[in-house]
Amino acid sequence: MTTRGRRRLERAMPWLVFSGLLLLWQAVVMIFQIRNFILPSPIAIFEAFLQYRDPIIAHALFTFTNTVLGFGIGIVVGGFLGIVIGSSRLAYSGLYPLLIGVNSVPKAAVVPILVLWMGIGQPPAITTAFLLCFFPIAVNVATGLATVEPELEDVLRSLGASRLDILRKVGLPRSLPYFFASLKVAITLAFVGTVISETLASNDGIGYLMLQASSQFRVPLMFAGLTVIAIMGIATYVLFALIERRFTGWATRRQHDGTGGG
Amino acid sequence: MGFVSLEDVSLRYGGPEGLFALRNASLSVEQGQFAAVVGPSGCGKSSLMKLVTGLLPATAGVVSVAGKAVDGPLKIAGMAFQNPTLLPWRDTLSNTILPLEIVEPHRSRLRQHKAEYVDRAKRLLASVGLAGFEDKQPWMLSGGMQQRASLCRALIHDPQLLMLDEPFAALDAFTREELWAVLQDLWLTRRFTCIQVTHDLREAAFLADVIFVMSARPGRVIATYKVEIPRPRTLENTFEPVFVDLIRAIRDDIARERGEARVA
Ligand SMILES: Nc1ncnc2c1ncn2[C@@H]1O[C@H](COP(=O)(O)OP(=O)(O)O)[C@@H](O)[C@H]1O
Ligand SMILES: [Mg+2]
Numbered sequence: 221m222t223t224r225g226r227r228r229l230e231r232a233m234p235w236l237v238f239s240g241l242l243l244l245w246q247a248v249v250m251i252f253q254i255r256n257f258i259l260p261s262p263i264a265i266f267e268a269f270l271q272y273r274d275p276i277i278a279h280a281l282f283t284f285t286n287t288v289l290g291f292g293i294g295i296v297v298g299g300f301l302g303i304v305i306g307s308s309r310l311a312y313s314g315l316y317p318l319l320i321g322v323n324s325v326p327k328a329a330v331v332p333i334l335v336l337w338m339g340i341g342q343p344p345a346i347t348t349a350f351l352l353c354f355f356p357i358a359v360n361v362a363t364g365l366a367t368v369e370p371e372l373e374d375v376l377r378s379l380g381a382s383r384l385d386i387l388r389k390v391g392l393p394r395s396l397p398y399f400f401a402s403l404k405v406a407i408t409l410a411f412v413g414t415v416i417s418e419t420l421a422s423n424d425g426i427g428y429l430m431l432q433a434s435s436q437f438r439v440p441l442m443f444a445g446l447t448v449i450a451i452m453g454i455a456t457y458v459l460f461a462l463i464e465r466r467f468t469g470w471a472t473r474r475q476h477d478g479t480g481g482g
Numbered sequence: 483m484g485f486v487s488l489e490d491v492s493l494r495y496g497g498p499e500g501l502f503a504l505r506n507a508s509l510s511v512e513q514g515q516f517a518a519v520v521g522p523s524g525c526g527k528s529s530l531m532k533l534v535t536g537l538l539p540a541t542a543g544v545v546s547v548a549g550k551a552v553d554g555p556l557k558i559a560g561m562a563f564q565n566p567t568l569l570p571w572r573d574t575l576s577n578t579i580l581p582l583e584i585v586e587p588h589r590s591r592l593r594q595h596k597a598e599y600v601d602r603a604k605r606l607l608a609s610v611g612l613a614g615f616e617d618k619q620p621w622m623l624s625g626g627m628q629q630r631a632s633l634c635r636a637l638i639h640d641p642q643l644l645m646l647d648e649p650f651a652a653l654d655a656f657t658r659e660e661l662w663a664v665l666q667d668l669w670l671t672r673r674f675t676c677i678q679v680t681h682d683l684r685e686a687a688f689l690a691d692v693i694f695v696m697s698a699r700p701g702r703v704i705a706t707y708k709v710e711i712p713r714p715r716t717l718e719n720t721f722e723p724v725f726v727d728l729i730r731a732i733r734d735d736i737a738r739e740r741g742e743a744r745v746a
Pocket of ligand 2: 647
């Protein structure tokens with residue numbers, strides 16, 4: 221096979237595997253005559269989607285809005301915490317253990333407390349999304365700042381650079397690739413957070429829709445909701461992966477590093 | 483007193499219980515002089531650079547530069563290290579200009595007089611053989627070229643003092659010798675005061691007016707050699723008897739030091 225053909229095949233592989241799986245799924249359901257309320261076939265799921273299109277889209281938009289809002293707060297808070305932790309050893313030793321502690325609490329267990337404070341619906345959903353997604357952002361930004369070469373810091377300090385100068389000229393640009401890499405992960409986690417909260421305490425959103433559908437044994441509808449949330453998660457992931465590539469090309473092109481020679 | 487002077491300077495890492503990296507080190511470098519510091523590894527050469535530039539405070543003794551006691555980062559020094567530490571998101575030209583974004587008066591003038599500074603950086607890059615590479619990203623440059631750019635970055639703001647910590651140690655022998663000549667040319671045209679740490683004795687003898695030999699840790703200056711070979715020096719000089727004898731003498735000093743350190 222030619223290299224070009226091979227590369228084209230490589231590009232097509234994910235789609236081939238995906239379509240193959242759908243076909244297999246459809247075939248298994250048809251051959252073994254699996255009942256709809258145990259495992260609906262892809263076609264049945266699609267039909268359910270068409271049938272309930274309007275409510276599904278409304279609930280999906282609700283989930284999407286909450287996720288984006290929680291994610292936005294996560295970026296601001298996570299970015300700020302990352303900068304503070306990454307640029308001060310004192311802040312690092314004080315805050316890092318606390319952050320680890322907060323992060324290891326299962327967020328589903330926090331939702332009831334949030335409901336107590338905020339009621340149900342949007343506020344706890346946004347907060348849960350935020351709680352799930354700020355941590356990887358903070359850790360990645362801090363890591364980026366901590367990897368600034370000490371020699372470079374010496375070069376700048378011997379020029380009279382302030383800490384803010386060093387942060388602006390070196391620290392922040394250096395941590396950008398880490399920041400963008402964390403966004404991909406964080407947006408996915410934000411979706412998880414929103415859906416958890418909607419499942420536990422909400423009258424709107426995909427999480428609520430699925431819980432309702434489940435209690436009424438409308439399994440194809442459940443799967444349709446699941447599919448929609450999966451598509452949103454994948455689409456935002458791809459979006460942030462593209463943004464990452466666009467803004468931090470220098471970080472991935474370092475493999476062509478020159479060595480030796482004049 | 484010289485332009486750079488250390489008088490009985492000691493440096494201890496890790497508080498009152500810590501180990502001394504330098505103990506009673508004294509040296510003096512005249513304005514416009516090229517000094518080399520050589521010594522066994524771990525003897526405190528890099529620490530000495532940090533003391534002179536004010537990045538670390540001395541535990542005892544006085545460090546002074548340009549007649550003033552050093553009590554904080556110098557703000558006027560250029561520095562370069564073994565690792566060229568160019569910023570990968572900037573091209574060679576804007577890497578070179580970086581110090582101008584920090585040091586006054588350039589910092590406040592840069593925006594209005596951009597063309598003038600770009601021109602200055604281009605001329606400097608051309609003088610080290612990097613003409614035509616201004617818009618290349620650092621990863622597109624070879625190791626030797628990166629080190630040339632790093633030298634330009636250290637000199638773009640016309641510092642009075644240039645501090646080099648083993649700048650050529652990671653390069654192959656041929657590239658290294660090319661860069662000796664590049665550095666010598668820069669120094670001959672600009673006459674900054676220069677202190678270069680190196681463990682390559684030929685490099686020290688080729689470049690320096692004065693060589694300070696340091697003891698094993700805790701480091702202090704145990705011998706000072708003047709290099710009287712006229713400039714510009716060429717690689718031919720390195721095969722002359724004066725040159726070879728000088729290196730042998732320094733080598734013996736260091737070997738003796740290492741031997742005593744092992745017995746002690
Ligand atoms: N930040 C530090 N903390 C503790 N010890 C250090 C530190 N930096 C250097 N040292 C020690 O001080 C000694 C001198 O180090 P350095 O100045 O880097 O030597 P050189 O550059 O001559 O190899 C070494 O033994 C090293 O282990
Ligand atoms: Mg060193």
